[in-house]
Amino acid sequence: MCEIYECKKCGVVSHSAEELCAPGETSGRHDFCGTAPDRKDLCGYMRECLSFVCGTCGRPAKQSDLVCRPLMPG
Numbered sequence: 001m002c003e004i005y006e007c008k009k010c011g012v013v014s015h016s017a018e019e020l021c022a023p024g025e026t027s028g029r030h031d032f033c034g035t036a037p038d039r040k041d042l043c044g045y046m047r048e049c050l051s052f053v054c055g056t057c058g059r060p061a062k063q064s065d066l067v068c069r070p071l072m073p074g
Helices: none
Strands: 004-007 023-026 052-054
């Protein structure tokens, strides 16, 4: 099983904990995709390099396979 991490500050999910400023493990996509992240702003460099957002719930993600309807932000 692939590990998934969620930033506890801004809600970005990633396969790499090193990419997040406050990483915490999560069980899987069913735990976060479809739920609105409890955040106001993206952390630090995430504003500049965010790769995907879910077209359904708006969850930000570094990899497309972490959300159910990946869209490029912007």
